[in-house]
Structure formats: C-alpha cells, structure tokens
Amino acid sequence: MNQEELLQKDKELISEGLKLRFHPITVKEAKGCYITDTNDQRYLDLTAGWAVANVGYGRESIAKVIHDQYVKLSFTTQLSAPSETMIQLADKLVEIVPGNFEKKVWFGHSGSDANDLISKFLPVSTGRNKMISFIGSYHGQTMGASSLSGHSAQAKFEGKGNVVKIPYPNVYRPFSGISDNLTEQTMHFLEEVFATICPAEDTAGVIIEAIQSDGGIVLPPEQFLKELREICDRHGIYLIVDEVKVGMGRTGKWFSFEHTGIIPDAVVLGKSLGAGLPISAVVGRKEILDTVAAGHMFTTSGNPISTSAAIENIRIIKEENLIENADKQGNLFLTGLHKLKEKYECIGDVRGKGLSIGVEIVTDRDSKKPDAIKTAALCYHCYEIGLLIYNVGIYGNVLEITPPLSITTDEVNEALSFLDQAFQDIENGNFQLEKLKEYAGWG
C-alpha cells in the first residue's frame, strides 16, 4: 500500500479512539534510531514510538530470541501453567528495582492495565478507600488507570470517584503563581486535602510520576519526592511510582525516582520493558501484589514471547551501557537546546533528565502563554524535513524528546540541526497552518 491508500484505509477502518497523529507518516521499516516511511523517506526518530524502542529498532538478537522462543514454546498461560521465562524476568526485575523488602511481580500488557492493578488492589489491601494522584499525570486509558490520571486527555471520561487530584509542583507554571517553596506549598495543599475531603486514615496510596511525562516533561523540585515519601510514611500511606514512560534507563538511572533517593512501595513498568512487545509489570511489596488471589488476571500476561524479549532487552541495556549513554547524550541534547533557546524567543523552557527532555513553546517569555499551534507546526514541519518528534503537555505545547537510548553523539547533533532549521522555518513563516487541520495531536 502506498501512503495515500494506507491513510485512506486507516480513515475508513481504524477507530478514532486509537489515534494521536501529528503528521501523515505511514511507516514501512525501522532500524536503530531511524524510521523509513512508505515513500522510502528516512527520518531520525526522537520519539522511540512514545518511549518504547529504548534499545532502538530492529535488534537482531531480540528477533532471534523471539523466534527461538516461539519454536520452543509459543504459548502457555502463566495463570495456570507457568514457564521459566516469566520467572527469570521477575527475578531480574526484583533485582533492579530498589527496595530492601520482600517483593513480588505482576505482569500485564500495557501501562494502563498495570496501573489498574494499583487502582483495584490498594484500597482492598489497606481497607482505605481513597487514592491521591496529580493533576497532569497520565497513568493510562483503562477505567482504573484513567481514574488515577489527571491529564486533559482523559477529562471527558467519568472515572472512579475515590481519587483526589492535587497539583504537581511545576516550577515553570506553579499552581499558586509563585515558584518559591513549591515543595512546601504542595505539601501544605496535601495536608489541607488530608484535613478535609480525603482523610489520611482513609487514604490507601499516592501514585506519582517522578517526572511527569505526558503532562509536559515536568521535573518536580529536588526535595519533593523525599517530602512526599515522608508524609506518606507518617500516615501509613503507600507511595507508588509510575515509571512506565521514563523507567528502564531513560533518565540515566534504571528508574527516575532513583535520582531522589526514595524507595517506593511499588513501581509500575511498561512501554520499553518488552522492546516493542506488549508487556507491563508492577514490582512491589509482597502484601500489595498478593492482595486478591486471582484478582487481576489476563490470559496472555507474562507470556513466553514477551517475557523472553524483555530479558534480552535488559541484557542489551546492561551490556551496551545504554543507561550511561542516556545520561551522556541527554546532557549534550540539553546543552544544544539551551543554545537554541537563546536564539528563539518562542522557547520558554528547556528541561529534562537523561533522554527524557521537554521544550516548552510559548507565545512570549513574559506571558508564558502556551503556544499549542506553533508546537503542532513544529512537529509537522520536523516531519517534513526528516525528524520525528511529538508533543505533550496539558496545554499541548511541549516538544518531547525521547529517542532510543542507543542514540549516538552524531545523531544528537543531527537532531539539533534539524530542530534549528525547523524553528528557523517556522519563525520565517515558511509553514502553512492549513496542514494541521487533521493533525491536532492531543486535541
């Protein structure tokens, strides 16, 4: 199928509920950090398919593992007849997820079903019915996960009524308008919530992204997670960290919360865990994971193919030092992006850790008014010149840079020069906004 045919069929057959489009790409193949479209155009990819392809595309060793596993044991349902790859993967996850206590692992298919476990199990496990999450957070689209989410993308849906959402401490856009003492302000807000609508003694858990990703790559102040851990401990509340998007090495450590020194009671994983194969996991305290026997089961959970791909994925991350590379290339990116910020007034903020980086686009730096249209134009125009990038943020105005962790210095420099050209072209008015009509991204 050529691009036109594919897009036409896609329009006719595929649910709009499954689409988040920024430009009309139709993909043919991919290798390393590059994607080739159905017109044989090559693109440098800064998306990793929403942070999934952490080890890059088209890994021969993963293909071999998948092939060999399929021939040996194509399937067994782990619910009733377990096999060894699931156990081996669980062993590895228990080892890399910090926490000096007895841990267990649950497996699913997506970040959403994993966060659904948190939504279902925590209230039952603690006998407390309330949960706390953060405005701007994205935990997934199934009912439990979307109830925990505070992202504009889920605003149209009714969720479970037991979740109270509090502001995420965003230094660039503080909820009070004042960025000083933001940790203290947020803690004060939380104490007010505990004292009023969500008594601490009725609260089972707090779920947080240590870097809020779809919310706009927002990094909380340094002390914030420590203080949150302390307040949770004081009230006997579980602290859960959602690492679905930034975990598995992306930020220069296995997990982004490791930059803060806290230990969560459970960690949620997904996306890059299976290097493209569907798999998610919750790794945490035994008593949480054992809450209800046969209480959160999916027939193909922990299947031999996804778990063997995940084991090989972890091996590659370790052996190729991809975590160290994420840190190194992330710093290079940040330096280059700060230089672009000096050049282009519409860049309001540049921030990130490792290869989880956000570039916030505003109409001007004084008003900081989010410029979602310019952001969408930049995404589309990057595609036109050979670079793939998406946008995130509750205002849809943050360019998200989450390339494969295997990206090289040359590729980072190539990406920076593409971005420079895209900003230049958009500033010079070399883009017709008409093109964005069907490509509104998040809405």
Ligand SMILES: Cc1ncc(COP(=O)(O)O)c(C=O)c1O
């Ligand atoms: C932090 C976080 N949690 C959960 C999810 C949901 O994952 P999935 O789309 O695999 O269900 C996402 C997806 O973007 C995410 O970024």
